[in-house]
Every structure is written in C-alpha cells, then in structure tokens.
Amino acid sequence: MKLVVVGAEGRMGRMLIRAVAEAEGCSLHGAIERAGSPAIGRDAGLLAGIGELGVPVTDDPLPLFVAADGVLDFTAPAATVAFAELAAQARIVHVIGTTGFSEDDLERLRAASFHARLVRSGNMSLGVNLLAGLVRKVAATLGEEFDIEVLEMHHRMKVDAPSGTALLLGEAAAQGRNVSLAETSVATREGHTGARRPGDIGFATLRGGSVVGDHSVIFAGPSERITLSHHAEDRAIFARGALKAAQWAFDKPPGLYGMDDVLGL
Ligand SMILES: NC(=O)C1=CN([C@@H]2O[C@H](COP(=O)(O)OP(=O)(O)OC[C@H]3O[C@@H](n4cnc5c(N)ncnc54)[C@H](OP(=O)(O)O)[C@@H]3O)[C@@H](O)[C@H]2O)C=CC1
Numbered sequence: 001m002k003l004v005v006v007g008a009e010g011r012m013g014r015m016l017i018r019a020v021a022e023a024e025g026c027s028l029h030g031a032i033e034r035a036g037s038p039a040i041g042r043d044a045g046l047l048a049g050i051g052e053l054g055v056p057v058t059d060d061p062l063p064l065f066v067a068a069d070g071v072l073d074f075t076a077p078a079a080t081v082a083f084a085e086l087a088a089q090a091r092i093v094h095v096i097g098t099t100g101f102s103e104d105d106l107e108r109l110r111a112a113s114f115h116a117r118l119v120r121s122g123n124m125s126l127g128v129n130l131l132a133g134l135v136r137k138v139a140a141t142l143g144e145e146f147d148i149e150v151l152e153m154h155h156r157m158k159v160d161a162p163s164g165t166a167l168l169l170g171e172a173a174a175q176g177r178n179v180s181l182a183e184t185s186v187a188t189r190e191g192h193t194g195a196r197r198p199g200d201i202g203f204a205t206l207r208g209g210s211v212v213g214d215h216s217v218i219f220a221g222p223s224e225r226i227t228l229s230h231h232a233e234d235r236a237i238f239a240r241g242a243l244k245a246a247q248w249a250f251d252k253p254p255g256l257y258g259m260d261d262v263l264g265l
C-alpha cells in the first residue's frame with residue numbers, strides 16, 4: 001500500500017514515517033509539510049532518524065495523493081479538513097489522528113467521506129479503544145449515584161483540550177448512560193461553581209513535561225470509587241494503529257469509520 005505522511009516533521013509524522021518504512025506490504029510514497037517549513041526538500045527517512053528513503057518532503061499534496069493508496073494525517077484541524085477534500089478528489093484512504101475539531105470541521109469531514117474512506121479516531125491505540133468499551137459497560141451498569149470524571153495528562157506542547165481521547169472516553173460513558181455528551185459535559189470549573197449536577201460528565205486537563213498520554217475515567221460513588229486507566233508509553237502505539245486502519249480501509253466503500261470498526265470491537 002502506497003502511503004503519504006502529512007505533517008512529516010511533527011512528533012507523530014516522524015513516528016509514522018518510521019512505521020511505514022518498517023511495515024510489510026507498505027511503502028512511503030510521499031511526505032508533506034506546510035509551505036515554508038525548513039523540512040521541505042529534506043529526505044523523509046533522514047528527517048525521521050532512519051536511513052535515507054529517497055522520498056523528499058514537499059508542500060504539494062495533490063500530485064502525491066492521486067498516485068497513492070492512502071494518507072496518514074496527524075496534523076491540525078484546518079490542515080486535515082483541507083487534506084480530506086484532496087483525499088476525496090483522489091478517492092484514497094484518509095486516516096485521521098488529528099484532534100481538536102470544531103463541529104463545522106466535523107461536518108466537512110462527513111462531506112468528504114461520501115467520496116473517500118476516512119478512518120478517524122481521537123486515539124488509534126488498541127488499549128484506549130478497548131478501554132472505551134469497558135467505560136461504556138461500567139457506565140451502563142452503574143446508576144447516577146456514581147459521578148463520572150475524565151482525567152487526562154499530556155506533554156507541555158499539546159495545543160487542544162480536552163484531548164481527543166478524553167472526549168472519546170466521555171462519549172463512551174455518555175453512550176453507556178444513554179445520554180448526550182453535549183448536554184452533560186463540563187469541561188471547565190472555576191470559582192464558586194455550586195455543587196456538582198447529578199449526571200454531569202466532567203473533564204480535567206493536566207499539561208506538563210513529556211507525558212505521551214495518560215487517561216483515567218473515574219466513577220465516584222457512595223463510599224467507593226472505580227478508576228479505569230490507560231497510559232501510553234510510546235507514540236509507536238498510535239502509528240501502529242494508524243497503519244492498521246489504512247490497511248483495513250483499503251478495500252472498504254467510501255464512508256466515515258472509527259477504530260472500533262478497524263479493530264472489530
Ligand atoms: N489519534 C491519535 O492516536 C493521536 C492523535 N494525535 C494528534 O495528532 C496531532 C499532531 O500531534 P503531534 O504530532 O504531537 O503535533 P506536532 O505539532 O508535532 O505535528 C503536527 C505537524 O503537522 C504540521 N502541519 C500543520 N499544518 C500543516 C499543513 N497545512 N500542511 C502540512 N503540515 C502541517 C505541523 O507543522 P508546523 O509545526 O509548521 O505547524 C507539524 O509538523 C494533534 O492533533 C494530536 O492531538 C497525536 C498522537 C496520537
């Protein structure tokens with residue numbers, strides 16, 4: 001499968017280049033960075049800290065997309081929406097790990113999925129997607145006397161909050177309870193907040209150091225507390241998930257898929 005990595009110089013971009021180079025049945029067809037990036041013209045393999053791959057980084061996606069099978073995209077919301085429109089024109093697989101989308105962005109991704117095969121998830125790891133299933137089940141089992149709080153910590157460079165994973169886990173909890181996350185979510189608390197509203201799903205965000213990604217869902221009930229957690233130790237888990245998603249989507253019809261489809265959960 002011929003794959004293009006966009007955001008090639010990013011933390012995930014470099015990890016994805018390494019993962020594609022190592023994967024059986026996949027080849028790096030191209031690497032993209034934004035116009036003006038110092039990475040333009042450099043060899044993608046050297047950028048990723050492996051040997052030369054003979055693939056220069058460019059800022060021109062469409063010519064690469066039309067001759068590729070898929071694109072792996074962990075960039076930023078505006079970039080991903082633009083790449084989705086190009087991937088739809090080229091009718092290729094678009095694996096989206098980017099987080100922090102607005103409702104309008106998500107609508108544009110849905111429109112692109114009429115023509116392309118999109119796989120989007122706030123977290124591409126096996127562990128988090130299994131955890132989401134457990135959260136759904138626990139939330140469905142426990143009543144509203146158990147308050148649900150989602151706690152996350154990431155490295156100091158992360159730009160969006162709550163994390164895509166926190167929102168995915170919050171959504172799983174809301175589904176388990178058969179409520180709308182939009183109506184129950186509390187993403188910030190400050191000052192005299194008043195008592196906690198029954199049924200709210202709270203989010204708390206920590207940022208610092210080099211933390212790859214820690215998430216916990218806490219069910220706090222009368223005199224007992226259940227905590228379900230995931231700790232990412234290496235970004236390779238996300239890159240492996242993204243490759244799996246691309247290979248899974250190769251022979252699927254156009255549509256918007258999630259990692260639960262890919263992993264058969
Ligand atoms: N779903 C998952 O499993 C995971 C998701 N993520 C998400 O992936 C995203 C990226 O994370 P991370 O790698 O840490 O971030 P980085 O900032 O390290 O990387 C993003 C890269 O994308 C580049 N970029 C931005 N806009 C464009 C554009 N228009 N064209 C080409 N390249 C562009 C950036 O360039 P520049 O620096 O010049 O802006 C940068 O090199 C985030 O949204 C993060 O939350 C991360 C890990 C796992």
Ligand SMILES: O=C(O)C1=N[C@H](C(=O)O)C[C@H](O)C1
Binds near residue numbers: 123213
């Ligand atoms: O920005 C990151 O680093 C990560 N982003 C994703 C998120 O927003 O949940 C996934 C992972 O936790 C790392």
